[in-house]
Amino acid sequence: FRHQEKSGNKLTENNQTTTYPICLRKAYTEIPEQIPEIESATQIYRGGVSNITYNNSHFQHQKLLFADKEFFRVFGVNLIEGDTVNALEQLNTVVITQSVSKKMFNGKSALGKVIKIDDDEYTISGVIKDFPETTHFHFDLLASVSTIQPETFGGLEFFTYYLMRKDFNFNDVS
Numbered sequence: 001f002r003h004q005e006k007s008g009n010k011l012t013e014n015n016q017t018t019t020y021p022i023c024l025r026k027a028y029t030e031i032p033e034q035i036p037e038i039e040s041a042t043q044i045y046r047g048g049v050s051n052i053t054y055n056n057s058h059f060q061h062q063k064l065l066f067a068d069k070e071f072f073r074v075f076g077v078n079l080i081e082g083d084t085v086n087a088l089e090q091l092n093t094v095v096i097t098q099s100v101s102k103k104m105f106n107g108k109s110a111l112g113k114v115i116k117i118d119d120d121e122y123t124i125s126g127v128i129k130d131f132p133e134t135t136h137f138h139f140d141l142l143a144s145v146s147t148i149q150p151e152t153f154g155g156l157e158f159f160t161y162y163l164m165r166k167d168f169n170f171n172d173v174s
Contacts, residue, residue, distance in 0.1 A: 011156075025150050027160040028068060037168045042068040042075075043158035044137065045145055052141070053116040054104050062100065062140040064117065066148055074163040081111050082126025088144040095126035095142040117141060 011018050025043070032038040047064030072084035079087060080098060087095050094117065101110045110124045122143060131138060137159070150158070 020156055021159060022156045023158050023160045024156060025153055025158060027158065029151075032162070037165050037172065038162045039165050040070045040073045040163040041160065042070040042073075043145065043150070043160050044071075045148065045150065045158055047141075047143065047148075050117050050141065052100075052104070054113065057104065059100070059103060062117075063138055064141045064143060065137065065139040066143050066145040066150075068145050070163075071142070074161050077128065079126040079128050081109060084126070087126040088142070089146075090123075090125070091144060091147045092120065092122045093125040093144045093147075094122040095128050096124055097130045097140050098127055099130050100140045101127045117143070120147075122147075 011020065023043070028041050028043045032041045045066040047066050050062050050064040052059040052062050067088060069086075069088040071088060072078070078084060079095065081101075082095065087093065094115070096104075096110060104110065104115070105113070110127050113124045114121050115124060116122075128142070
């Protein structure tokens with residue numbers, strides 16, 4: 001007999017508790033409403049490695065992440081092309097890195113172009129500088145998380161990030 005209890009991002013099994021860096025979707029949909037010190041929130045879901053097709057060109061082994069529209073606000077990053085407010089708002093939209101844009105479009109604008117990621121079509125809504133190697137996540141493609149209907153996910157699936165108010169004091173939040 002194995003006792004298992006899930007609570008937030010901790011799993012207790014056989015009297016041992018393991019903390020995972022992933023959370024339920026509720027960490028995005030409910031917690032920010034309950035903690036006024038949270039200014040904005042975003043979650044990231046690992047999409048794995050994908051293949052891209054544009055016209056007759058193929059680009060293999062591209063790292064795909066899915067993120068909420070607040071990604072740019074939480075991380076304080078801008079786009080080279082596109083609008084951070086709307087870039088991940090619509091279904092089947094994707095922001096590509098500058099290096100992917102150069103490979104695919106040879107320096108021409110990527111905005112509005114339709115690419116195929118594996119078997120699904122996505123509209124390019126932005127181009128972002130490649131993240132430094134020192135970041136703890138990397139991607140070539142950053143797609144709108146609403147495309148994968150995250151509200152239907154029932155398990156610990158998402159990396160969650162909060163942008164806290166400037167006057168935030170960690171000891172004030174319980």
